[in-house]
Amino acid sequence: MSRTWKKRFYKIGLSLSILLLGLLFISPLLWMIIASVKPETLIFKDMGIQSFLPKQATFDNYLAILFTDSVNFLKYMWNSLFSVGMIVLLGTVVNSLCAYALVKLKFPGSGFILVVIIALYVVPFESVLIPLYVVVNSFGWINEFPSLIVPFIAEAFSIFLFIQFFKGIPNELEEAAQIDGANPLQVFWKIVVPNSKPVFATAAILSFVTHWSDFMWPLIVATDDSIRTVQVGIQYLFTDNNIEYGQIMAALTLTTIPVVLIFIFFQRYYVQGITSSGVKG
Amino acid sequence: MEWLLNKIQGEKTFRLSFTYQQQKKWLGLFFSLPALVLLFTFLILPVGLAFVYSFMEYNMLNPAGKTFTGLSNYARLFQDAIFFTALKNTLYFSVLVVPLQCAVALGLAILVNKKVKTAVIGRVFFFSPVVTSMVVVAILWTFLYNVDSGLINSGLNFFGIPDQPFLLSEGQAMNSIIFMSVWQGAGFQMMIFLAGLKDVPETLYEAADIDGANAWQKFMNVTLPSLKNVTGFVLMITTIQAFRLFIQPYVMTNGGPSDSTKTLVFMLYENGFQFRDVGYSSAIAVVFFLVVLTVSLILKKVLNQ
Numbered sequence: 001m002s003r004t005w006k007k008r009f010y011k012i013g014l015s016l017s018i019l020l021l022g023l024l025f026i027s028p029l030l031w032m033i034i035a036s037v038k039p040e041t042l043i044f045k046d047m048g049i050q051s052f053l054p055k056q057a058t059f060d061n062y063l064a065i066l067f068t069d070s071v072n073f074l075k076y077m078w079n080s081l082f083s084v085g086m087i088v089l090l091g092t093v094v095n096s097l098c099a100y101a102l103v104k105l106k107f108p109g110s111g112f113i114l115v116v117i118i119a120l121y122v123v124p125f126e127s128v129l130i131p132l133y134v135v136v137n138s139f140g141w142i143n144e145f146p147s148l149i150v151p152f153i154a155e156a157f158s159i160f161l162f163i164q165f166f167k168g169i170p171n172e173l174e175e176a177a178q179i180d181g182a183n184p185l186q187v188f189w190k191i192v193v194p195n196s197k198p199v200f201a202t203a204a205i206l207s208f209v210t211h212w213s214d215f216m217w218p219l220i221v222a223t224d225d226s227i228r229t230v231q232v233g234i235q236y237l238f239t240d241n242n243i244e245y246g247q248i249m250a251a252l253t254l255t256t257i258p259v260v261l262i263f264i265f266f267q268r269y270y271v272q273g274i275t276s277s278g279v280k281g
Numbered sequence: 282m283e284w285l286l287n288k289i290q291g292e293k294t295f296r297l298s299f300t301y302q303q304q305k306k307w308l309g310l311f312f313s314l315p316a317l318v319l320l321f322t323f324l325i326l327p328v329g330l331a332f333v334y335s336f337m338e339y340n341m342l343n344p345a346g347k348t349f350t351g352l353s354n355y356a357r358l359f360q361d362a363i364f365f366t367a368l369k370n371t372l373y374f375s376v377l378v379v380p381l382q383c384a385v386a387l388g389l390a391i392l393v394n395k396k397v398k399t400a401v402i403g404r405v406f407f408f409s410p411v412v413t414s415m416v417v418v419a420i421l422w423t424f425l426y427n428v429d430s431g432l433i434n435s436g437l438n439f440f441g442i443p444d445q446p447f448l449l450s451e452g453q454a455m456n457s458i459i460f461m462s463v464w465q466g467a468g469f470q471m472m473i474f475l476a477g478l479k480d481v482p483e484t485l486y487e488a489a490d491i492d493g494a495n496a497w498q499k500f501m502n503v504t505l506p507s508l509k510n511v512t513g514f515v516l517m518i519t520t521i522q523a524f525r526l527f528i529q530p531y532v533m534t535n536g537g538p539s540d541s542t543k544t545l546v547f548m549l550y551e552n553g554f555q556f557r558d559v560g561y562s563s564a565i566a567v568v569f570f571l572v573v574l575t576v577s578l579i580l581k582k583v584l585n586q
Contacts, residue, residue: 015399022406032421044430098316105309126546127570130553130562131330154319184308213414215528220554231416252417259412275476
C-alpha cells in the first residue's frame with residue numbers, strides 16, 4: 001500500500017474515532033434533550049438505542065414547566081438572569097475602574113493594594129461562607145436580591161484580568177488625550193475602554209458563566225421561593241412524590257440554554273476566559 | 282519666535298500635566314474605592330471573622346450566647362470521627378479525580394488538535410458538559426445511575442453485566458461521582474491544553490520525524506516537555522477544584538450512604554447551615570483553608586522542580 005493511502009486511512013480512522021468518542025461523550029446530554037421532548041410514559045419504556053429516538057416529539061413538557069401556575073420555573077430563571085446580569089454589569093464597571101486606577105493612576109498605596117488583591121485570590125470561597133452569611137445577615141439582606149449580587153461585584157480575579165490587559169495599553173495614547181485636556185475619567189472612557197473591548201468581553205462572560213452555575217451561596221441566602229435562583233430551584237421540581245421526568249429534563253435543558261447561547265455567540269472570548277484563568281496560578 | 286512658541290507650548294503641557302498628576306492621585310483612590318470597599322466587606326472581613334469565630338462558641342440560634350472558648354472547636358474537630366471520614370473522602374476524590382481528569386483532558390486535546398475535519402465537532406462535543414452546570418449534570422446523572430431504570434445499567438445489561446447499585450452503595454457512590462466529575466470537567470482543561478499545544482513549535486515534531494521517532498516517543502520527548510508549564514497550571518486548578526467538592530454529594534447522595542461521600546465542604550455546610558453552629562463550622566473552614574493552601578504550596582514546590 002502506498003504512503004498516501006496509508007495516510008488517508010489514518011485520517012479517516014482518526015476522524016471517525018473523534019466523532020464516535022464525541023457522540024459517546026455527549027450521549028447523556030443528548031438523552032436529556034430527547035427525553036425532554038418525549039411523552040412521560042415513553043421516557044423509561046424506551047431503552048437502549050430507542051431512548052435516543054424521539055418517535056413522538058412533543059413540547060408538552062416545556063409548556064408544562066413554563067406555564068403551569070404552581071411551577072415557578074420562569075420566576076427562578078428570571079431571578080438568576082437578573083442577579084447574574086447585575087453582577088456582570090456592576091462588576092465590569094467596578095473592577096475595570098479599580099484596575100485602571102491601580103495600573104495607570106498610581107497613587108500612594110496602590111502597589112500594596114495590588115499585592116493584597118492578588119493574595120485574596122487564593123482564598124477559597126467556601127472558607128468565608130459562614131462569616132459572609134453573618135455579614136450579609138447583619139445587613140438584613142437574607143432573601144433579598146442584594147445578597148445574591150453585592151458580595152460578588154468586586155472580584156480579585158476580574159481586577160487581575162483587567163490589570164494584565166491595561167498594562168499593554170501604551171501610555172502615549174493616554175498622554176495624547178491628556179494634552180488635549182481630557183481628565184482621567186474621560187481618558188478612561190474614551191481611550192482605555194474602546195481599546196479594551198476584548199478584555200471587557202472576557203471578564204463579563206467569565207463572570208456570567210461562573211455565577212450562572214453558582215449553587216452553594218444561593219442555596220443558603222435565597223431560601224424564599226420569590227428570589228430562588230434556577231440552579232437551586234430545579235431541585236424543588238422533584239421533591240414531590242409524583243415526579244415528572246420529562247418536565248425535569250425540559251427544565252434542565254432550559255437552565256443550560258443561556259450558557260449555550262454564550263458559547264455559540266461569544267466562543268472566542270469564552271475560551272479566552274478559560275485559558276486566561278490559567279494565568280492565575 | 283520658534284523659541285517662544287516652544288516655551289509657551291512647554292509651559293502649557295507642563296501646567297496641564299501637573300494638574301493631571303494631581304487629579305490622578307485623587308481620582309486613582311476614588312476609582313478604586315468601590316472595589317476596595319466591597320472586597321474589604323465581603324472578603325477580607327469574612328476571612329478575619331472566620332478565624333475569630335473559630336475560637337468562639339457561637340450558634341446562630343442563640344446569638345446572645347457568644348463566648349470565646351479558645352481552641353475548643355479545634356479540639357472537638359480533631360476528636361470528631363466524621364471529620365476524619367470527610368477528610369479521607371475529600372483526599373480520595375482528589376487523588377483519583379485530578380490525574381484522571383488531567384489525563385483525559387490531555388488525551389482529548391491531542392485528539393482534537395489533529396488536522397482532521399471532525400476535530401472542531403469533537404471540541405464542541407467534549408466541551409459541552411462544561412457548558413452544562415454541575416447541578417444540572419448531577420441531577421441528570423442521578424437518573425442515569427438509577428438502579429432499575431437508569432440508562433447506564435441498561436447499557437451494562439446489554440454487555441451481560443448485571444445491575445450495579447452505583448450511588449446506593451457505600452463502595453460505589455464516590456467512584457460514581459468521580460466518573461461523572463471527570464466527564465463534566467475534562468473539557469475545561471482540554472481547552473487549556475489545546476491552547477498550550479498550539480504553542481508547541483511544529484519544527485520540534487519535524488526534527489523528531491527526521492530522527493525517526495514514533496508517536497509515543499514524540500509525545501514523551503516533545504509534547505509533554507513543551508506542556509510543562511501548562512500541565513503544572515492545570516494540575517493546580519484541578520486540585521483546588523477537587524478539594525471544593527460539594528454539589529455532587531449534596532445533589533446525588535446527600536453525603537451518604539453512611540457518610541461515604543461526605544466531604545469537608547459538605548461537613549462545613551452541614552454544621553453551619555443545618556446545625557447553625559457558626560463556631561464549629563468556622564473551625565472547619567479554617568482547617569479547610571489551611572489544607573487547600575498546604576496542598577497548593579506542596580504542589581507548586583513539586584512542579585517547580
